[in-house]
Amino acid sequence: xxxxxxxxxxxxxxxxxCDAEKREGIDFDKWGSYWYNGEAEISAFDLKQYRYGESRExxxxxxxxxxxxxxxxxxxxxxxxxxxxxxxxxxxxxxxxSFTTGIxxxxxxxxxxxxxxxxxxxxxxxxxxxxxxxxxxxxMNLNGNSYKGKLFSYFEEENDNxxxxxxxxxxxxxxxxxxxxEQLPLGEHELIPGLLEQRFSHITPAAQNALLRINRLDNRYxxxxxxxxxxxxxxxxxxxxxxxxQIVAFExxxxxxxxxxxxxxxxxxxxxxxxxxxxxxxxxxxxRKELQLNP
Numbered sequence: 001x002x003x004x005x006x007x008x009x010x011x012x013x014x015x016x017x018c019d020a021e022k023r024e025g026i027d028f029d030k031w032g033s034y035w036y037n038g039e040a041e042i043s044a045f046d047l048k049q050y051r052y053g054e055s056r057e058x059x060x061x062x063x064x065x066x067x068x069x070x071x072x073x074x075x076x077x078x079x080x081x082x083x084x085x086x087x088x089x090x091x092x093x094x095x096x097x098s099f100t101t102g103i104x105x106x107x108x109x110x111x112x113x114x115x116x117x118x119x120x121x122x123x124x125x126x127x128x129x130x131x132x133x134x135x136x137x138x139x140m141n142l143n144g145n146s147y148k149g150k151l152f153s154y155f156e157e158e159n160d161n162x163x164x165x166x167x168x169x170x171x172x173x174x175x176x177x178x179x180x181x182e183q184l185p186l187g188e189h190e191l192i193p194g195l196l197e198q199r200f201s202h203i204t205p206a207a208q209n210a211l212l213r214i215n216r217l218d219n220r221y222x223x224x225x226x227x228x229x230x231x232x233x234x235x236x237x238x239x240x241x242x243x244x245x246q247i248v249a250f251e252x253x254x255x256x257x258x259x260x261x262x263x264x265x266x267x268x269x270x271x272x273x274x275x276x277x278x279x280x281x282x283x284x285x286x287x288r289k290e291l292q293l294n295p
Contacts, residue, residue, distance in 0.1 A: 023119040025182045034244045035091070039273040040065035043247065044291050045266035049099045050254070051106070051200065053262075058099025058106075059294045060266045062247060063276075064178055065092055069113055074124045074141055089116045090123065091175050097196065098294075104132035110196050114175035121147075122172040127195030138195050140169065140205070147192070149205055158202060167207035170194045170226065170235065177224060177239050177247065184224060186212050193231060197252070221248065232256075246271060 045060040068080035069090045080087045095110040106129065113124045125140045125147075134154030140147040146166035151158060167190040176183040190207040198205055209229040217223050217238065226235040238249040252264045270292045279287055288295075 021119045023115070023117055023179070023183065026180050028117075030243060031179075035066045037273070039275045041244075041246075041271065041273050042276060042291060043268055043271040044293050045249075045268050047097060047099060047264075047266050049097060049106075049264045050262035051099070051101050054101075055262075055264075056099040056101055058097060060098075061094075061096045061293070062174075063092075063094040063096075064175075065094075066090065066116065067092055069123060071123075074113070088118070088123065090114055091116055091178060093171075093174050093178075095174070095196070101131075106131045108196050108199065110171060110194070112169070112171045112175055114172055114179070116179065122169050122175065125169055125171055125195060127199065129196070129199040136199060138198065138205070140165075140192075140195075147205075151204070155202065158204075161204065163204055163206075165192055165205055165207055166190075167192045170197075170210075173212075173224065173226065174237065174247070177237060177245055180243075181214060181222065181224070181239070181245060184212065184214065186214065188212075188229075191226070191228075193228070193233065194235070197233070 041064045043062045045062070047058040047060040049056050049058050067090060068077045068083070069075070069088045070077050070083065071086050071088045077083050077087055090113045093110070093112040097106070097108040099106050108127070108129045110127045111125065112122050114122045121142055123142045127138045129136045136151070136153040136158070138149065138151045140149040146164055147169070149163045149165065151161045151163070153159060168185060170191045171194050173184065188209060188211050191210045192205050193201070193208055195205070208231045210231070211227045211229065213225050215223040215225055220241060221238055222241050224237045224239070228234065232255040234253040236251040237247060239245050239247045248268045250266045254262045256262065270290070272291065274287065
């Protein structure tokens with residue numbers, strides 16, 4: 001715990017000593033009391049995922065945690081206290097989705113690394129998908145104001161491909177909610193649709209016009225609605241209005257050419273903070289039951 005606080009203070013000092021634009025509107029003392037406690041926040045969701053024209057039952061897990069990223073290499077630092085200005089404090093989201101189509105399973109994972117103190121887009125995003133037909137992997141690295149991306153796929157149409165795109169990553173929005181909803185870029189913007197969504201559409205990541213708004217659901221919850229103008233897809237993320245703005249549900253709506261709507265949903269069933277990387281003994285499997293995770 002003391003080491004976490006020390007690293008946090010060093011990160012703050014280094015940030016204010018450089019020229020990066022500061023992220024405004026966040027009470028970092030309050031924010032840090034939740035996110036710099038040496039634990040990750042894990043939330044499990046019942047998932048209904050549309051694939052091949054049918055709704056499939058499965059499970060999604062959202063893991064939010066802070067860590068130190070190398071600005072130069074864009075990888076997690078082993079010794080951030082020795083990295084100087086190369087160390088960037090990020091909020092990392094790891095999202096997993098697992099479901100079965102007929103006889104064979106899908107296992108998907110997304111990682112998003114968003115700077116805590118710098119008002120920039122996510123520095124790095126990766127996504128992978130594994131199923132019995134094969135596997136695919138996508139990575140995007142922020143280079144100036146645009147992303148340099150690589151896609152490795154077993155599909156001939158996609159093959160191994162590189163791309164460049166100048167837009168906000170949709171996947172970055174999940175982290176902005178957790179940093180503080182006031183960080184969200186509301187109104188009309190160009191977005192890069194989610195990388196896991198890209199594994200379903202097989203469209204090369206590119207800028208798409210979208211309208212972003214926050215809807216009030218009730219006295220406790222708000223909703224971020226991302227409505228793509230020409231992409232025929234809508235993303236809705238439900239979150240608590242009060243800090244730490246926990247995410248409680250999400251919904252993805254795809255409209256097919258014939259007007260049919262395919263609606264995928266995630267409903268939260270558990271949440272807790274835990275240093276999961278230290279819970280790798282056989283006796284720790286009890287924690288999966290506490291989180292209501294599937295066997």
